[in-house]
Amino acid sequence: MSLIRVVLFCSCCVSTAASTGAPFPSMIFFENGTHNGTAAYSQEQMHKDQVELASHFQLAIVGWGEDQDSIPVCLHQEEKLANISAEIKAKSPSTRTAVYAGQFEFVVPCYDIQRRIMEDPAYDGMFMKDDAGHVLKQGTFFIWDFRNASAVAYHTKLAGYFAENAPGVDAVFFDEGDSFACGYDCKQHNTCRTMPNASDWHKGAIQAWIGAAQVMASVGKRAILSSQNAFNGSSPELFKHHGCPYLEDVPAQKMAELSIPWMRFYEYWLVPEQFAGKQWQYCRNQVANAVEEGKRTGMHFVAAGTSPLPGWGTPERISALEFSLAGFLIAKGHPDVEIKDVSKSFDGSVWDGQADFFGFDHQGLTEGCKHTRWGDCDHNYTEVEALYARDYGLPMSDAIEVGEVGSGRFFRQYTNVNITFDCGKSGERHANFTWASPDEPVVLLV
Numbered sequence: 521m522s523l524i525r526v527v528l529f530c531s532c533c534v535s536t537a538a539s540t541g542a543p544f545p546s547m548i549f550f551e552n553g554t555h556n557g558t559a560a561y562s563q564e565q566m567h568k569d570q571v572e573l574a575s576h577f578q579l580a581i582v583g584w585g586e587d588q589d590s591i592p593v594c595l596h597q598e599e600k601l602a603n604i605s606a607e608i609k610a611k612s613p614s615t616r617t618a619v620y621a622g623q624f625e626f627v628v629p630c631y632d633i634q635r636r637i638m639e640d641p642a643y644d645g646m647f648m649k650d651d652a653g654h655v656l657k658q659g660t661f662f663i664w665d666f667r668n669a670s671a672v673a674y675h676t677k678l679a680g681y682f683a684e685n686a687p688g689v690d691a692v693f694f695d696e697g698d699s700f701a702c703g704y705d706c707k708q709h710n711t712c713r714t715m716p717n718a719s720d721w722h723k724g725a726i727q728a729w730i731g732a733a734q735v736m737a738s739v740g741k742r743a744i745l746s747s748q749n750a751f752n753g754s755s756p757e758l759f760k761h762h763g764c765p766y767l768e769d770v771p772a773q774k775m776a777e778l779s780i781p782w783m784r785f786y787e788y789w790l791v792p793e794q795f796a797g798k799q800w801q802y803c804r805n806q807v808a809n810a811v812e813e814g815k816r817t818g819m820h821f822v823a824a825g826t827s828p829l830p831g832w833g834t835p836e837r838i839s840a841l842e843f844s845l846a847g848f849l850i851a852k853g854h855p856d857v858e859i860k861d862v863s864k865s866f867d868g869s870v871w872d873g874q875a876d877f878f879g880f881d882h883q884g885l886t887e888g889c890k891h892t893r894w895g896d897c898d899h900n901y902t903e904v905e906a907l908y909a910r911d912y913g914l915p916m917s918d919a920i921e922v923g924e925v926g927s928g929r930f931f932r933q934y935t936n937v938n939i940t941f942d943c944g945k946s947g948e949r950h951a952n953f954t955w956a957s958p959d960e961p962v963v964l965l966v
Contacts, residue, residue: 543578544908545852547822547879549693550574550896551583551620563590567607569896575612576901579822579877581693581744582608583894584620584630594630598681606688616870618691618744621678621732624725625700627662633678638662646671650710663700666724667715676731683739690870691742693785694732698725702748702764722765729771733782740869744822746785753925754809757802758788768809772816781818781871786810789823790844791883803943804928807847810876811919811930814853820876823848826893828883833903841880845907846941846951848878850919850930880904912937913956 550570574580587600601619608617622628627647629635637643648656648663656663664671682689701722706712715721733743749768750757768784775782790803813821825844829837853875882898889897913935922929928943938954 544910544912545579545875545877546577546904546908547579547581547824547877548574548577548881548899549581549583549824549879549894550899551585551894552587552896563587566896567604570604571607571611573896573899573901574608575615576905577615577879579616579618579879580605580608581618581691581822582620584622584628585894586620595635596632597628597630598632598686602682602686602689605686609688616690617688618693618742619682619686619689621682621692621694623661624694624697624728624745625663626658626696627664629660631678633681637674643674646674648709648711649714651713652710656709656711664725664728665721666728667720668724669727672724672728672731675728676735679732679743680735683735683741689741691744691783692732692736693744693746695746695787697729697745697747697785698722698749698764701725701766717765719765726766726771726774729782730774730778730780733775733780734778737780737782740871742781742783742871744783744785746787750805750809751812754805754812757805757809772813772819775819776817779818781820783876784813784819784821786821786823789825789878790847791826800928800943800945800949803847803949804926804945807851807919807928807930807941807943808921810848810851814851814876815918820853821851822877823851823879824893825878825880826883827880830884832882832886832900837903838907841904841907842953843949843951844880845878846939846953847930848876849912849915849934849939850932850941852876852878852915854915 550573552566582601582604584597584601586597586604590600605617605619608615622631622634627634627638629638637646644655646665646668648665650656664675666672666675679692682692701718704718704721706716729743729745732745736743747768748758749755749764749766751768751772755767756763786806790806810821810823813819823844825841825848827837827840829840831837880903881893882900883892886895886897889895892898916933916935919930919932921927922931922940928945930941932939936956938956940952940954942948942950944950
């Protein structure tokens with residue numbers, strides 16, 4: 521027999537004028553995506569346009585392709601990223617800046633610090649090799665062998681450059697933080713004799729995560745680490761894999777033990793078009809996982825929503841945006857100013873008082889754009905402006921999963937709105953915003 525519990529949330533007790541006093545925690549990630557269709561579109565003008573776009577957001581992550589076509593081609597990437605970040609900070613000091621420090625498992629020659637060791641045989645032991653002794657490559661990239669402690673230590677230097685030498689940079693972003701381990705197949709790499717599974721590699725990668733986060737936090741900056749992993753009970757959270765050697769519980773616990781604040785990045789946050797049929801579970805696991813992250817001391821997340829639907833600002837795209845945004849609001853942590861435990865992440869830096877971030881972009885190729893998602897032309901502030909301008913208020917409690925664990929239905933109350941979110945396990949996926957009224961309570965069936 522199922523039990524139905526009626527819960528009344530009396531909005532008459534909440535001021536409808538309650539305000540966060542802070543802008544929505546918006547995020548954009550971009551790099552060169554277009555030359556505006558004309559040969560006369562200079563790099564100087566492109567930078568001006570990018571800085572103007574980034575100034576609308578609270579967090580701007582600049583991709584490693586930034587200025588990679590400029591002379592010298594695919595060189596000095598650290599300097600190029602530091603320069604554009606400094607321009608953004610000069611235009612909009614309140615915008616937090618992050619730079620793409622590399623694809624976590626790859627050694628990328630466009631970065632001087634990485635190219636240097638790729639060209640020096642003395643460092644060969646830091647790179648993965650197959651059973652025949654050949655260096656594993658993807659194009660011109662090598663793969664770090666994180667079983668080697670020297671590789672872990674050197675990887676920390678990548679973050680260290682931006683910690684020490686780039687005053688306009690507030691964070692580093694590492695892509696594909698654990699994808700090599702989570703999707704590892706020794707047959708694919710011809711490594712079944714020398715590395716039959718990725719457990720030791722993943723253990724070393726976690727140490728590299730800690731190294732990057734620690735060196736950045738030591739100067740009031742942050743490491744943003746893209747992950748395909750999840751906590752126990754919320755895995756798998758992404759369609760790309762079905763398990764990692766170590767669950768997210770392990771790095772989260774180690775970071776907490778060392779009091780290191782850090783940020784986790786969701787590359788495919790609640791992509792509605794991919795949550796059909798049984799894939800509703802990825803939706804549920806992502807939200808449940810982020811809810812857990814929002815409760816963890818010193819741990820925050822960045823949710824990168826997207827949609828391949830054509831056009832900008834169409835009813836279909838706005839519906840996808842609202843769904844992804846609702847899931848973010850269900851999961852986001854309380855702002856640090858509302859947390860009694862001020863040790864959560866207060867260190868006198870630009871990150872004080874800020875919890876998590878959300879962005880929404882175009883997954884498809886838009887007109888004149890050579891990239892998907894990462895291109896500066898795959899973002900349109902006008903599309904998201906109205907939803908970001910809403911005053912949702914402050915979360916009054918943690919989210920709850922309605923009914924049994926695994927239902928994929930969530931509820932959360934903010935000072936100005938109640939949000940219900942359904943991943944569509946037994947029907948259509950949907951999200952509802954019920955705005956506060958001075959007279960009527962909200963009735964929720966649990």
